[in-house]
Amino acid sequence: MSSTMLESSPSPLSDRSAVVVGATAEVVAAHAEQITARFYPRMFAEHPELLRVFNQGNQATGEQSRALAASVVAYAVQLIDPAAPSFAHVMTRIAYKHMSLGIRPEQYTIVGHHLLAAVGEVLGDAITPEIADAWNEVYWLFATQLIAEEARMYQLANVDPTRPVRPYRVIRRIEETQDVISLILEPADDGELPKISPGQYVSVFVDLPDGQRQPRQYTVSSTGLGNRLQITVRRVRGVGGAPDGRVSTHLHDRIAVGDVLEVSAPAGDFVLQPTDGPLLLASAGAGITTVLPIVEHIARTQPDRTVIVAHADRTAQDHALRDTVLHVGRQLDDFTAYTWYETVDPDDHRSTAGLMDLTEIPLPADLQVFTCGPLPFMRHIRSTPLVRGVPANRIRYEVFGPDLWAAEVSQEGAGNTKT
Numbered sequence: 127m128s129s130t131m132l133e134s135s136p137s138p139l140s141d142r143s144a145v146v147v148g149a150t151a152e153v154v155a156a157h158a159e160q161i162t163a164r165f166y167p168r169m170f171a172e173h174p175e176l177l178r179v180f181n182q183g184n185q186a187t188g189e190q191s192r193a194l195a196a197s198v199v200a201y202a203v204q205l206i207d208p209a210a211p212s213f214a215h216v217m218t219r220i221a222y223k224h225m226s227l228g229i230r231p232e233q234y235t236i237v238g239h240h241l242l243a244a245v246g247e248v249l250g251d252a253i254t255p256e257i258a259d260a261w262n263e264v265y266w267l268f269a270t271q272l273i274a275e276e277a278r279m280y281q282l283a284n285v286d287p288t289r290p291v292r293p294y295r296v297i298r299r300i301e302e303t304q305d306v307i308s309l310i311l312e313p314a315d316d317g318e319l320p321k322i323s324p325g326q327y328v329s330v331f332v333d334l335p336d337g338q339r340q341p342r343q344y345t346v347s348s349t350g351l352g353n354r355l356q357i358t359v360r361r362v363r364g365v366g367g368a369p370d371g372r373v374s375t376h377l378h379d380r381i382a383v384g385d386v387l388e389v390s391a392p393a394g395d396f397v398l399q400p401t402d403g404p405l406l407l408a409s410a411g412a413g414i415t416t417v418l419p420i421v422e423h424i425a426r427t428q429p430d431r432t433v434i435v436a437h438a439d440r441t442a443q444d445h446a447l448r449d450t451v452l453h454v455g456r457q458l459d460d461f462t463a464y465t466w467y468e469t470v471d472p473d474d475h476r477s478t479a480g481l482m483d484l485t486e487i488p489l490p491a492d493l494q495v496f497t498c499g500p501l502p503f504m505r506h507i508r509s510t511p512l513v514r515g516v517p518a519n520r521i522r523y524e525v526f527g528p529d530l531w532a533a534e535v536s537q538e539g540a541g542n543t544k545t
């Protein structure tokens with residue numbers, strides 16, 4: 127890196143550390159997953175109470191390790207490279223996730239201690255005190271920005287981070303499909319429902335039969351129910367010897383009307399901006415949960431706005447919330463729905479067999495795209511509007527797990543990037 131870049135950089139990183147980080151970023155990036163793979167076990171060994179706040183499914187698959195590693199490296203790179211894409215969207219996503227889980231400032235000391243110790247373990251003698259100091263500075267810059275953003279979010283949501291959840295009673299349970307249920311929840315503490323922007327999620331904490339406590343995120347799939355909210359949960363089945371999903375299975379098999387769930391304040395920035403213009407909502411599988419609240423919101427507030435919904439699923443019988451979305455869509459002046467199924471019923475002449483293909487549908491000018499589904503689906507879907515001239519900053523996405531895509535798409539100035 128040139129010294130001119132450093133001089134002109136408004137980076138909060140000290141010049142001395144910037145030089146060291148510039149010289150070592152590549153080697154840290156190359157070992158980042160090894161580092162985070164060591165970090166979590168050593169942190170959980172010393173702080174077993176944190177097992178109740180971290181998603182153990184994401185630990186088992188390694189996804190959280192990869193997301194943490196990618197975020198720290200991307201953060202360091204944008205500190206030392208003024209030309210690096212904006213990091214704001216990654217910061218906001220992490221802060222919202224933390225907020226929904228009740229992460230507190232003092233826990234950053236624990237994470238920082240174990241993360242830097244794991245760097246030392248993996249890189250060994252290569253870590254001089256100077257290098258350790260420089261990465262310590264990077265960590266605390268990242269941490270202080272997150273702590274500040276989270277403090278702002280807690281304040282806006284009127285949430286005490288030591289008590290991040292409220293009790294909600296299950297008022298109704300709807301069997302949507304063979305594998306999908308909706309739960310309609312009402313605050314059980316006599317309080318009001320918080321303000322929820324369509325597209326936001328809540329973290330739901332459950333006490334599992336083996337005594338473990340685990341949180342998972344669920345999109346608020348309907349916000350048009352007065353003092354109630356709805357979540358819609360797809361049962362996750364283990365594939366190739368992997369275990370069935372713990373929390374989704376628990377909610378399906380054990381939760382009934384009258385039960386109480388612990389639910390966080392709404393979080394997430396996969397929400398509509400206050401603009402007009404046509405909207406394409408492209409979803410697959412459980413991603414449909416983001417579509418219904420957005421269509422409901424547009425029906426309430428902008429019924430003359432053009433909305434196209436495109437959904438892919440295994441079969442029509444697996445397509446949850448389909449009738450509800452179509453019903454609400456009929457309240458719009460200009461609403462079109464497309465469906466793709468892996469297997470199409472013989473008497474269904476409206477759906478297309480196979481994977482979603484947006485080259486087949488007319489895309490109006492000034493389109494905004496919101497997409498939600500598994501990562502391979504979103505990679506595939508995003509490429510067509512891009513080729514057809516939709517700017518990257520008008521395409522937003524939501525990942526139903528740790529966001530392993532953020533650093534990659536931000537290179538192209540994705541819609542999730544706020545510049």
Ligand SMILES: Cc1cc2nc3c(=O)[nH]c(=O)nc-3n(C[C@H](O)[C@H](O)[C@H](O)COP(=O)(O)OP(=O)(O)OC[C@H]3O[C@@H](n4cnc5c(N)ncnc54)[C@H](O)[C@@H]3O)c2cc1C
Nearest residue numbers: 183186343344345359360368369371372373374415526527
């Ligand atoms: C912002 C956001 C919004 C979301 N919204 C929704 C929504 O509206 N509806 C919805 O249904 N879901 C939603 N999700 C997903 C949801 O949070 C859960 O991830 C999902 O329900 C699975 O949780 P689980 O506990 O059932 O599975 P987990 O137990 O977490 O398992 C997840 C996967 O890991 C595999 N796995 C677990 N342990 C191992 C192991 N030891 N070895 C190998 N593989 C393993 C499992 O087989 C499974 O495939 C959302 C997620 C996010 C982040």
Ligand code: HEM
Nearest residue numbers: 179180181184190193194197229233234237268269528529
């Ligand atoms: C600078 C410090 C930190 C960084 C860079 C960081 C980064 C991240 C990232 C990238 C994610 C995934 C977000 C997503 O895409 O969903 C995440 C989630 C999470 N973080 Fe942090 N984090 C930090 C500090 C902390 C602290 C102090 C705690 C508290 C112990 C914590 C607890 C969690 C938990 C519980 C999750 C959700 C994990 C999951 O769902 O698998 N983090 N963090």
